Amino acid sequence: MALVAEKGAAVPAHDPMLPRVARVRKRQRDLADVWTLNLEMEDGEPLKFAPGQFNMLTVFGVGEIPISISGDPAQDGGGLVHTIRDVGTVSGALARLGPGSAVGVRGPFGTSWPVEEAKGNDVVILAGGLGLAPLRPMIYSVLANRKHYGKVALLYGARGPGEILFRAELEQWRRRLDIELQVTVDHAETDWYGSVGVVTTLIPRATFDPQNTVAVVCGPEIMMRFGAAALRKAGVGDQSMYLSMERSMKCAVGLCGHCQLGSAFVCRDGPVFRNDQLGSLMTVKEL
Amino acid sequence: MEGLERIVREHPFFAGLKEGFCQLISGCAKNVRFEAGQYLFHEGQAADQFYILRSGRVALEMSAPTRSLTIQTLGEDEIVGASWLVAPYRWGFDAKALELTRAISMDAACLRGKCEDDHDLGYEMMKRFAPVLIQRLQATRLQILDVYGTRS
Ligand SMILES: Cc1cc2nc3c(=O)[nH]c(=O)nc-3n(C[C@H](O)[C@H](O)[C@H](O)COP(=O)(O)OP(=O)(O)OC[C@H]3O[C@@H](n4cnc5c(N)ncnc54)[C@H](O)[C@@H]3O)c2cc1C
Numbered sequence: 001m002a003l004v005a006e007k008g009a010a011v012p013a014h015d016p017m018l019p020r021v022a023r024v025r026k027r028q029r030d031l032a033d034v035w036t037l038n039l040e041m042e043d044g045e046p047l048k049f050a051p052g053q054f055n056m057l058t059v060f061g062v063g064e065i066p067i068s069i070s071g072d073p074a075q076d077g078g079g080l081v082h083t084i085r086d087v088g089t090v091s092g093a094l095a096r097l098g099p100g101s102a103v104g105v106r107g108p109f110g111t112s113w114p115v116e117e118a119k120g121n122d123v124v125i126l127a128g129g130l131g132l133a134p135l136r137p138m139i140y141s142v143l144a145n146r147k148h149y150g151k152v153a154l155l156y157g158a159r160g161p162g163e164i165l166f167r168a169e170l171e172q173w174r175r176r177l178d179i180e181l182q183v184t185v186d187h188a189e190t191d192w193y194g195s196v197g198v199v200t201t202l203i204p205r206a207t208f209d210p211q212n213t214v215a216v217v218c219g220p221e222i223m224m225r226f227g228a229a230a231l232r233k234a235g236v237g238d239q240s241m242y243l244s245m246e247r248s249m250k251c252a253v254g255l256c257g258h259c260q261l262g263s264a265f266v267c268r269d270g271p272v273f274r275n276d277q278l279g280s281l282m283t284v285k286e287l
Numbered sequence: 288m289e290g291l292e293r294i295v296r297e298h299p300f301f302a303g304l305k306e307g308f309c310q311l312i313s314g315c316a317k318n319v320r321f322e323a324g325q326y327l328f329h330e331g332q333a334a335d336q337f338y339i340l341r342s343g344r345v346a347l348e349m350s351a352p353t354r355s356l357t358i359q360t361l362g363e364d365e366i367v368g369a370s371w372l373v374a375p376y377r378w379g380f381d382a383k384a385l386e387l388t389r390a391i392s393m394d395a396a397c398l399r400g401k402c403e404d405d406h407d408l409g410y411e412m413m414k415r416f417a418p419v420l421i422q423r424l425q426a427t428r429l430q431i432l433d434v435y436g437t438r439s
Pocket residue numbers: 054063065066067068069083084085086087088089090091092130133134245246247248249271438439
């Protein structure tokens with residue numbers, strides 16, 4: 001089954017099984033448990049990627065995990081940015097790496113967001129929690145080529161006001177007059193003036209033409225399931241909806257079967273899937 | 288009254304409702320406005336109306352012993368309040384206008400009476416309220432799941 005979402009995805013320029021060494025140029029704390037690392041390839045050759053793709057990052061002596069690229073693909077060499085939530089052994093070790101530390105990088109891998117297909121259409125970007133990070137390269141691309149798209153709505157849901165990712169950047173985007181930005185949180189005290197309610201409640205409030213809309217969705221799997229249902233209810237077809245899936249990975253090149261999702265491999269056929277091709281696979285539990 | 292009837296007829300919540308029913312409903316409706324910070328109603332009070340927001344934003348709040356929580360915010364075209372539908376007709380939360388808010392206030396006793404008298408009207412109202420209730424229930428389930436709390 002060919003489940004490739006976007007043909008323009010980049011492929012590794014080097015042996016995909018051999019990590020190249022990168023150095024942490026900058027480390028920034030975004031939230032209590034979320035850190036952004038800006039990396040620089042030690043050999044000076046920048047890593048070209050397409051929005052939505054991921055790298056396998058190694059902390060030497062600890063382990064290797066898949067992490068989406070959250071930087072700007074147009075920024076030559078400077079876009080190698082990863083945003084990491086510390087949930088365990090490797091992500092925690094990555095999050096603790098200071099400037100100058102070495103990181104192994106294999107990639108970029110996987111399919112990408114439909115940056116090209118979306119041209120000429122309205123774009124709905126539906127992000128939940130840390131899901132804003134893999135979508136950020138797509139947002140950069142759309143904003144850099146704004147005139148090629150119709151209306152652009154960025155709808156973002158977070159757990160609470162203190163857990164809004166990339167807050168300064170969201171504020172910058174809100175100041176632009178050519179993008180509709182709505183943020184909502186699931187839980188808040190009464191001193192929060194913004195919206196409270198799950199991210200799907202933002203869909204009926206946004207302005208877009210559902211027949212001519214491409215929607216991209218990223219967040220926890222349950223949120224994406226509800227998000228896809230709400231977009232469908234608003235009139236967006238499954239063939240115009242793209243979701244990014246996560247499964248545990250080892251090889252990242254379609255060899256080991258670790259990331260299997262039905263008949264698809266998330267590392268090779270995903271992580272970005274078109275929803276009509278994903279179908280019932282979304283409810284398949286991790287093997 | 289004519290103006291109100293037009294507002295009711297054109298409101299998406301009442302889309303597709305027969306002309307006669309629109310007239311009946313408009314008889315229970317009135318235009319209201321709330322300043323920012325003003326409460327539409329408080330928890331425990333009699334739920335003798337509900338609101339259809341025309342503009343502005345409203346926060347539904349609940350007080351816990353040590354803090355006040357906003358459980359949901361609602362905006363244009365959305366419905367505030369469903370407690371008027373089921374006995375004992377008491378509000379389960381506070382509702383506060385976050386900004387200048389204009390709404391249609393529906394007299395619940397008046398509407399309940401008309402729905403009792405004409406079950407076709409009652410059924411039309413239920414068809415409109417049931418999806419709102421289901422949506423809120425699903426949203427509440429998602430909030431309880433706390434999907435962003437841990438990786439899921
Ligand atoms: C394509 C892809 C892109 C990803 N992009 C990002 C990203 O941009 N930023 C980011 O922070 N993470 C991302 N992840 C998830 C990340 O890879 C995992 O959090 C990581 O593998 C955890 O490894 P660990 O050694 O830190 O945790 P472990 O010590 O292995 O596990 C710690 C705990 O986390 C849980 N856990 C591990 N992996 C996952 C997972 N994938 N989903 C849910 N729970 C998990 C385990 O069940 C365990 O309870 C991505 C995953 C994939 C497949």
